[in-house]
Amino acid sequence: MKKSIASVLLYAVMAALAFSAPAPARGTPAKTDYQATRQYYDSLIAGPSPNLAALTLLMTMMPKGGDLHHHYAGAIYVETFLDWIKQKAYCIYRADNSELKAIRFRVETKPGGLSPAARALCLDVDQVRDPSDEVFYRELLSRWSDKDYKNHFHQQVAPDQHFFDTFGYFGSFSDDDYNQGLRQLKVRAVAENVQYIETMLRSAPAPDNPALSRAVNDLPADASPARIEAALAPLYEFLTRDEATAKGVADYLGSVDAGDFRMRFQAYVVRSEQPAKVFAGLYSAFAAVNARRRVVAVNIVGPEDGIVSMRDYSLHMRMFAFLKHKHPDVRLSLHAGELTLGMVPPEGLQSHIREAVEVAGADRIGHGADIVYERDAVGLLRTMRERGVAVEINLTSNAFILGVKNEAHPVQVYRQQGVPFVISTDDPGVSRNNLSAEYVLYTSRYKPSYDGLKETVFNSIRYSFLSEAEKAAELKVLTQRFTAFEARGRELAAGASTRQK
Numbered sequence: 001m002k003k004s005i006a007s008v009l010l011y012a013v014m015a016a017l018a019f020s021a022p023a024p025a026r027g028t029p030a031k032t033d034y035q036a037t038r039q040y041y042d043s044l045i046a047g048p049s050p051n052l053a054a055l056t057l058l059m060t061m062m063p064k065g066g067d068l069h070h071h072y073a074g075a076i077y078v079e080t081f082l083d084w085i086k087q088k089a090y091c092i093y094r095a096d097n098s099e100l101k102a103i104r105f106r107v108e109t110k111p112g113g114l115s116p117a118a119r120a121l122c123l124d125v126d127q128v129r130d131p132s133d134e135v136f137y138r139e140l141l142s143r144w145s146d147k148d149y150k151n152h153f154h155q156q157v158a159p160d161q162h163f164f165d166t167f168g169y170f171g172s173f174s175d176d177d178y179n180q181g182l183r184q185l186k187v188r189a190v191a192e193n194v195q196y197i198e199t200m201l202r203s204a205p206a207p208d209n210p211a212l213s214r215a216v217n218d219l220p221a222d223a224s225p226a227r228i229e230a231a232l233a234p235l236y237e238f239l240t241r242d243e244a245t246a247k248g249v250a251d252y253l254g255s256v257d258a259g260d261f262r263m264r265f266q267a268y269v270v271r272s273e274q275p276a277k278v279f280a281g282l283y284s285a286f287a288a289v290n291a292r293r294r295v296v297a298v299n300i301v302g303p304e305d306g307i308v309s310m311r312d313y314s315l316h317m318r319m320f321a322f323l324k325h326k327h328p329d330v331r332l333s334l335h336a337g338e339l340t341l342g343m344v345p346p347e348g349l350q351s352h353i354r355e356a357v358e359v360a361g362a363d364r365i366g367h368g369a370d371i372v373y374e375r376d377a378v379g380l381l382r383t384m385r386e387r388g389v390a391v392e393i394n395l396t397s398n399a400f401i402l403g404v405k406n407e408a409h410p411v412q413v414y415r416q417q418g419v420p421f422v423i424s425t426d427d428p429g430v431s432r433n434n435l436s437a438e439y440v441l442y443t444s445r446y447k448p449s450y451d452g453l454k455e456t457v458f459n460s461i462r463y464s465f466l467s468e469a470e471k472a473a474e475l476k477v478l479t480q481r482f483t484a485f486e487a488r489g490r491e492l493a494a495g496a497s498t499r500q501k
């Protein structure tokens with residue numbers, strides 16, 4: 001008996017020696033995996049020039065929980081779109097020609113119907129990818145995404161315009177095959193240790209009723225809440241009874257039922273549409289969430305500084321309030337405050353986030369970039385903290401579209417004021433980025449403590465729109481992944497300190 005205890009002890013000591021990092025100095029207790037990883041992380045972000053290469057390695061390895069602000073079409077890389085165009089035998093115009101209705105870089109989805117002259121202007125993907133002439137291919141990459149934008153080699157439009165224009169190139173076919181796209185996003189997510197994506201897959205169907213729509217479309221900008229309610233109510237009643245609407249929602253749900261990956265969807269409307277269309281789309285989006293399948297929330301998207309977006313912003317928030325009153329359980333994540341000084345007059349920066357939170361009842365805010373310009377921003381920040389309204393921070397996107405970056409980014413204010421936030425990608429295909437790189441930006445610029453960083457990662461599950469049981473399961477997985485990550489982090493740190501000469 002004694003002998004076997006001794007041998008067990010001996011084995012334990014040998015095992016501990018075999019698996020431990022280099023022996024600590026005499027008298028200091030061995031560091032845990034967590035402590036070693038934390039210390040290594042601190043060393044990488046220290047000083048005025050953080051070790052970006054090693055930080056990229058660490059952030060790629062690190063479990064990142066979920067990506068909660070993610071547009072499906074904007075997440076697909078151009079190279080993948082070209083694969084799809086080839087599969088479908090579509091072609092891409094190589095030059096402008098108004099007579100032949102050819103627009104350079106536009107996709108033709110019906111090449112069979114083209115005249116010989118138009119067909120000659122339209123390149124097959126193999127021609128686009130001809131290695132002996134990469135000029136057109138490289139320019140296409142830069143038109144369909146933000147690639148090389150800063151090098152200014154193509155004709156410049158404003159960055160926000162360029163960004164939103166990219167969707168015009170792939171919008172006609174990006175919805176063709178969700179399963180293929182979602183499979184690829186899943187593979188990419190797994191490769192960078194992401195376990196969950198909540199994506200804005202496609203806009204909700206918006207059935208029309210011209211007679212009832214007119215009352216909504218004709219609402220003046222300063223309409224009272226009572227008048228707005230009076231215009232919306234008959235259209236709402238119509239939509240609840242309309243069979244075509246019910247079928248549209250059922251078809252929509254069928255199209256977004258994807259595989260077994262932990263992926264959930266947000267239905268959305270586009271804020272630049274006519275008011276009645278926005279409302280009908282919101283109705284369908286709420287109905288899709290109420291079906292309690294994979295569509296978990298409603299969003300509103302599109303450039304927020306557009307003429308219609310600015311004019312109808314308050315009306316849109318009233319529409320959300322109207323529907324939220326009837327369906328209080330439907331969760332909302334709203335793009336709000338994706339603006340900055342100079343894009344619109346200062347008055348346009350004073351109330352969007354507040355209206356999203358207080359009128360619409362948003363559970364999460366997308367971007368929230370103009371918070372520092374809001375009226376009574378301190379009071380609003382307090383409300384968001386107390387209600388647990390999390391902000392989805394998209395650093396690359398904000399830098400490109402708004403020019404808001406580095407010390408000017410309000411993520412620091414949210415952090416100081418205790419408002420929960422998550423790090424997300426927005427449109428990683430257009431930005432040619434990934435979630436790990438967003439974390440590299442976040443950690444190198446703002447230097448959160450390791451514990452604070454972990455808190456932010458855990459927020460991406462806590463503030464997701466999964467059910468409580470699903471969240472508990474995902475949080476458990478995330479905790480296990482961090483245990484494994486920190487063991488590897490300790491090895492990495494030990495190797496780095498031994499080899500550094």
Ligand SMILES: [Zn+2]
Pocket residue numbers: 069070071335366426
């Ligand atoms: Zn977005």
